[in-house]
Amino acid sequence: MFEYAPAPESRSVVEIASSYGLFIDGSFEAAKDGNVFKTVNPASEEVLAEVAAAGPEDVDRAVAAARRAFGPWSALPGSERAKYLFRIARIIQERSRELAVLESLDNGKPIKESRDVDLPLVAAHFFYYAGWADKLAYAGFGPDPRPLGVAGQVIPWNFPLLMLAWKIAPALATGNTVVLKPAETTPLSALFFADVCRQAELPPGVVNIVTGAGDTGAYLVQHPDVNKVAFTGSTDVGREIARAVAGTGKRLTLELGGKAANIVFDDAPIDQAVEGIVNGIFFNQGHVCCAGSRLLVQESVAEELLASLKRRMATLRVGDPLDKNTDIGAINSAAQLARITELSEIGASEGAERWSPACELPERGFWFAPTIFTGVTQAHRIAREEIFGPVLSVLTFRTPAEAIEKANNTPYGLSAGIWSEKGSRILSVADQLRAGVVWANTFNKFDPTSPFGGYKESGYGREGGRHGLEAYLA
Amino acid sequence: MPKSSKVLEAAPARLTVRKTYKLFIGGKFPRSESGRTLVVNGDNVALASRKDARDAVLAARAASAKWAGATAYNRGQVLYRVAEMVEARRAEFVALGVAPTEVDAAVDRWVWYAGWSDKIAQVAGGANPVAGPFFNISAPEPTGVVAVVAPPSLLGLVSVVAPAVVTGNTVVVLAADPQIAITLAEVLATSDVPGGVVNILTGRYAETAPWLASHADVNALDLTGVEHPELAAELERAAAGTLKRVLRPPAGGIDFTADPGLRPMTALLETKTVWHPKGY
Numbered sequence: 001m002f003e004y005a006p007a008p009e010s011r012s013v014v015e016i017a018s019s020y021g022l023f024i025d026g027s028f029e030a031a032k033d034g035n036v037f038k039t040v041n042p043a044s045e046e047v048l049a050e051v052a053a054a055g056p057e058d059v060d061r062a063v064a065a066a067r068r069a070f071g072p073w074s075a076l077p078g079s080e081r082a083k084y085l086f087r088i089a090r091i092i093q094e095r096s097r098e099l100a101v102l103e104s105l106d107n108g109k110p111i112k113e114s115r116d117v118d119l120p121l122v123a124a125h126f127f128y129y130a131g132w133a134d135k136l137a138y139a140g141f142g143p144d145p146r147p148l149g150v151a152g153q154v155i156p157w158n159f160p161l162l163m164l165a166w167k168i169a170p171a172l173a174t175g176n177t178v179v180l181k182p183a184e185t186t187p188l189s190a191l192f193f194a195d196v197c198r199q200a201e202l203p204p205g206v207v208n209i210v211t212g213a214g215d216t217g218a219y220l221v222q223h224p225d226v227n228k229v230a231f232t233g234s235t236d237v238g239r240e241i242a243r244a245v246a247g248t249g250k251r252l253t254l255e256l257g258g259k260a261a262n263i264v265f266d267d268a269p270i271d272q273a274v275e276g277i278v279n280g281i282f283f284n285q286g287h288v289c290c291a292g293s294r295l296l297v298q299e300s301v302a303e304e305l306l307a308s309l310k311r312r313m314a315t316l317r318v319g320d321p322l323d324k325n326t327d328i329g330a331i332n333s334a335a336q337l338a339r340i341t342e343l344s345e346i347g348a349s350e351g352a353e354r355w356s357p358a359c360e361l362p363e364r365g366f367w368f369a370p371t372i373f374t375g376v377t378q379a380h381r382i383a384r385e386e387i388f389g390p391v392l393s394v395l396t397f398r399t400p401a402e403a404i405e406k407a408n409n410t411p412y413g414l415s416a417g418i419w420s421e422k423g424s425r426i427l428s429v430a431d432q433l434r435a436g437v438v439w440a441n442t443f444n445k446f447d448p449t450s451p452f453g454g455y456k457e458s459g460y461g462r463e464g465g466r467h468g469l470e471a472y473l474a
Numbered sequence: 475m476p477k478s479s480k481v482l483e484a485a486p487a488r489l490t491v492r493k494t495y496k497l498f499i500g501g502k503f504p505r506s507e508s509g510r511t512l513v514v515n516g517d518n519v520a521l522a523s524r525k526d527a528r529d530a531v532l533a534a535r536a537a538s539a540k541w542a543g544a545t546a547y548n549r550g551q552v553l554y555r556v557a558e559m560v561e562a563r564r565a566e567f568v569a570l571g572v573a574p575t576e577v578d579a580a581v582d583r584w585v586w587y588a589g590w591s592d593k594i595a596q597v598a599g600g601a602n603p604v605a606g607p608f609f610n611i612s613a614p615e616p617t618g619v620v621a622v623v624a625p626p627s628l629l630g631l632v633s634v635v636a637p638a639v640v641t642g643n644t645v646v647v648l649a650a651d652p653q654i655a656i657t658l659a660e661v662l663a664t665s666d667v668p669g670g671v672v673n674i675l676t677g678r679y680a681e682t683a684p685w686l687a688s689h690a691d692v693n694a695l696d697l698t699g700v701e702h703p704e705l706a707a708e709l710e711r712a713a714a715g716t717l718k719r720v721l722r723p724p725a726g727g728i729d730f731t732a733d734p735g736l737r738p739m740t741a742l743l744e745t746k747t748v749w750h751p752k753g754y
Contacts, residue, residue, distance in 0.1 A: 242717060470740075
């Protein structure tokens with residue numbers, strides 16, 4: 001492996017205040033009971049800021065503000081709503097370097113990813129839905145589709161600003177107003193987004209940001225004056241939300257966990273497949289609901305492929321998220337590191353063979369070396385449960401039918417990958433996989449025009465594309 | 475045949491051969507495994523049990539891959555054949571008290587949905603213009619096995635079954651009116667609908683629906699026919715355990731004579747998006 005000189009991105013492009021309030025009705029304010037929590041840089045454990053923890057009264061105020069804003073906002077001509085969203089998209093582009101650094105600081109993801117993937121997609125998402133705002137009658141949901149009202153949205157920590165964009169852009173384009181709760185460990189980019197809204201002169205109350213932990217999210221989704229709930233996160237929490245919403249008439253979309261199969265056939269171009277496998281599981285430290293966490297490789301090429309994969313893994317650079325050379329950044333939190341560590345230990349104790357490249361991890365912060373398990377069977381917990389970290393389980397198969405059977409043998413159904421040079425095989429396998437997104441000879445590609453969402457227990461509803469409008473329209 | 479037939483009363487010399495109303499599971503007409511019956515409008519109809527519901531799910535799952543994998547053209551032909559057979563049995567439905575205009579509407583609804591089979595994918599899916607050198611297409615697919623609490627009329631029953639099966643789902647229907655539902659089952663059994671695609675249970679839906687709502691091999695739950703909001707909420711909560719897609723009973727009821735729109739179909743569809751790079 002080459003030695004790389006450090007190439008740090010400047011931290012000074014972002015100014016983080018020592019404390020942040022809740023963004024309600026266009027201004028920042030403290031939580032009523034004064035509760036706060038700290039958000040840390042997972043790469044250094046340094047405290048970045050203190051953030052208000054919203055209680056029930058704060059959520060009430062945010063929902064009330066969104067309700068007041070709903071009438072005028074939904075009455076605006078679509079072309080005017082569109083222009084607000086275009087403004088937001090432009091401001092995000094203008095501030096993208098600052099926001100990328102902020103995201104890497106709060107989340108731990110490599111600057112290479114926040115700069116080249118997250119931020120461009122965030123801006124593109126607002127651009128895409130901006131254009132829909134005055135064209136809703138042509139979207140195929142009837143001649144006069146109407147907004148639902150106040151949307152309560154709860155997002156995860158793995159792509160904080162991108163998940164915010166996936167939630168807020170379609171909600172606003174369709175004339176709804178929003179109360180959004182970012183994840184407890186990554187609240188900062190949502191609070192900076194509040195400032196983007198102020199710069200765009202978005203009317204107060206159209207977007208409200210309430211920070212806090214799980215109980216804040218629970219107040220929000222159970223609030224009686226919320227008309228629509230959108231959640232991205234774990235399947236277990238998704239189930240709880242579906243139960244809580246039952247019988248209330250609230251509309252619900254859920255984007256939950258996954259355990260995607262990445263299937264490599266014997267005719268696949270090995271080098272490209274290896275790149276795809278690495279991208280599939282080590283992108284964003286494996287903190288990806290659609291990660292290709294189960295590698296299904298055809299037996300006849302397993303040995304060659306694994307040798308090549310291990311060679312490639314040995315070149316992955318783990319470390320400082322702000323270094324432009326870094327491939328794998330910090331694990332987002334101590335709790336997530338503990339879960340990854342626990343499941344990996346279970347993998348080894350259940351009989352799978354563990355391998356990681358030699359790799360020096362920083363002393364402070366939360367880190368996990370890229371890891372693969374071979375000799376994994378379908379009964380192993382590491383083949384069944386979402387690890388949400390840089391850990392790949394390798395299984396083998398002999399026939400396409402066996403690959404499909406194993407790929408579908410999970411309660412999840414979010415994504416899948418297929419690697420083969422044979423077009424007819426790709427199309428047939430893609431048809432038979434029970435997953436909402438199928439990447440053939442590629443992996444982890446996203447686009448605002450491309451609907452994303454799961455089958456089975458990976459949730460329901462789609463985000464992105466024309467399909468993504470449906471969740472916010474009556 | 476219904477016991478009120480005037481023709482039979484006019485010919486007392488010959489005793490009527492009555493119909494036994496049983497369940498419809500996997501293309502066959504079994505009695506309830508529980509041996510239980512219930513008197514409805516003077517007939518002993520099968521009172522389906524939890525075990526019958528499970529058997530029906532097994533049959534629906536077994537039929538799923540082949541029906542979902544049939545060509546859309548083929549499914550359209552089968553649904554059109556159903557329309558033909560309802561038309562042919564018109565007198566039987568009328569004798570059960572269904573208004574002739576409702577039979578007309580039911581026939582027309584089968585025809586309407588038959589035509590959707592090879593059009594819905596073009597309306598609900600299509601190419602996505604992603605910003606990169608990729609082929610990217612979204613297409614709807616059936617969600618799988620759908621449990622349906624049906625509303626109590628022939629048109630209502632057809633309006634919940636046809637949109638589910640036209641796209642390739644298979645269904646377990648908890649019927650409200652046993653005679654109408656089992657007569658429709660006889661139509662389906664003679665219409666080239668593969669066994670197991672539509673399964674019909676009669677009896678008390680409040681007894682069987684909770685088992686279907688919590689069944690891990692049921693993908694979606696259509697509550698259109700549930701009258702009580704508390705029961706609907708309870709079933710929706712049970713469905714949350716396996717994150718089923720739930721169609722809630724419409725507030726204020728449904729006018730089944732109106733244009734159904736796309737929603738009855740799209741609510742039971744998944745969207746699959748496939749990416750592939752372009753290049754040499």
